[in-house]
Amino acid sequence: MKIGELAKKTDCSVQTIRYYEKEQLLCTTQRSDGNFRLYDEAAVEQLLFIKHCRNLDLSLSEIRQLLTLKRSPGAQCDQVNRMMDTHIQQVETRIQELVQLREHLKSLRRSCSSERTIEQCGILQTLTTNQHQKR
Amino acid sequence: MKIGELAKKTDCSVQTIRYYEKEQLLCTTQRSDGNFRLYDEAAVEQLLFIKHCRNLDLSLSEIRQLLTLKRSPGAQCDQVNRMMDTHIQQVETRIQELVQLREHLKSLRRSCSSERTIEQCGILQTLTTNQHQKR
DNA sequence: CTTGACTCTATAGTAACTATAGAGTTTAAA
DNA sequence: TTTAAACTCTATAGTTACTATAGAGTCAAG
Numbered sequence: 001m002k003i004g005e006l007a008k009k010t011d012c013s014v015q016t017i018r019y020y021e022k023e024q025l026l027c028t029t030q031r032s033d034g035n036f037r038l039y040d041e042a043a044v045e046q047l048l049f050i051k052h053c054r055n056l057d058l059s060l061s062e063i064r065q066l067l068t069l070k071r072s073p074g075a076q077c078d079q080v081n082r083m084m085d086t087h088i089q090q091v092e093t094r095i096q097e098l099v100q101l102r103e104h105l106k107s108l109r110r111s112c113s114s115e116r117t118i119e120q121c122g123i124l125q126t127l128t129t130n131q132h133q134k135r
Numbered sequence: 136m137k138i139g140e141l142a143k144k145t146d147c148s149v150q151t152i153r154y155y156e157k158e159q160l161l162c163t164t165q166r167s168d169g170n171f172r173l174y175d176e177a178a179v180e181q182l183l184f185i186k187h188c189r190n191l192d193l194s195l196s197e198i199r200q201l202l203t204l205k206r207s208p209g210a211q212c213d214q215v216n217r218m219m220d221t222h223i224q225q226v227e228t229r230i231q232e233l234v235q236l237r238e239h240l241k242s243l244r245r246s247c248s249s250e251r252t253i254e255q256c257g258i259l260q261t262l263t264t265n266q267h268q269k270r
Numbered sequence: 271c272t273t274g275a276c277t278c279t280a281t282a283g284t285a286a287c288t289a290t291a292g293a294g295t296t297t298a299a300a
Numbered sequence: 301t302t303t304a305a306a307c308t309c310t311a312t313a314g315t316t317a318c319t320a321t322a323g324a325g326t327c328a329a330g
Contacts, residue, residue, distance in 0.1 A: 003307090004306095004307065013287085014308085015289080016287065016288085018310095019286075019288090023286085034294075035294085036295075049262055056236065057236060060285080060286070061285095070263075074253065075252060076250075076251070076252060076253075077252060077255070077259070080256050080258050081244070081247055084240060084244045084258060088237065088240045094233060095230060095233045095234060095237065098226055101192060102226045102230065105191060105219060106223060109219045109220065112212065112215070117209055117210060117212060118205065118207060118211070118212045121212035123212070123216070127188060128180070128184055128205075148318085150318075169278090169326045170278065171278075194316080
């Protein structure tokens, strides 16, 4: 199949597929006479694998590692487990940061009301004065 | 004062200050004979304002809007309020996405254990088979 | 007068795409 | 048979908010 069909089957854009090839995540094995990329079912599966990983916010570099690991089925899988643990930890940390940020934003928002002028705006006043807060 | 001193006073890198100038967030009003940028206390305050906004994850474009608004102190401040509300909503949404992602990652992680081979790896197996989940 | 610290501009790199330009290929209809 | 639409190709630039260079000029102290 050509790249357009692969794109449709995997719900991926054509440019993204070409980008993944450039990034060594999906190699094109064959080309047609007119130099069009040709793919088989294995490519569909690999691309879906990549998409599943991206849904988990894994980076392209992490995915590249996973694809490499998949090529040695006899090896131990603790590298995969460790990658997941690290990733979970990162997501956890980010959630905590955002929760703090949200509270900060909310309290800032409470410092103002409608019907005020820019000059009286509690938000701008707080942002203008020296705050001593860490993220 | 020259750019290095401004950088130190605001805990900002010299490059970042020059970048903010290029992005129209902080204009340099004066130059020395040797073409060095010169700043006053107002610049320190403006840069600190920008930093506070960045700590709240406001984008440079949003900050640019706020700086413009600050220049008409008599105007109504509901634009500021609305910007904050939108921003809070975005953070909220992102938190919810990340919480879902975390649960997804955790359940995926539970599908594997140490002491397995790549072939048996529950994580890779799940990622390989067709999943039907939305983000 | 030279050394070192500072500053200048311009350019490229980061992540993961997205969007274009300008060209060539294939398929279907007129 | 031609021609038009739809597809594909490569290469390049844009996105965000910086960071990191290169190569040159400026300034103060010893």
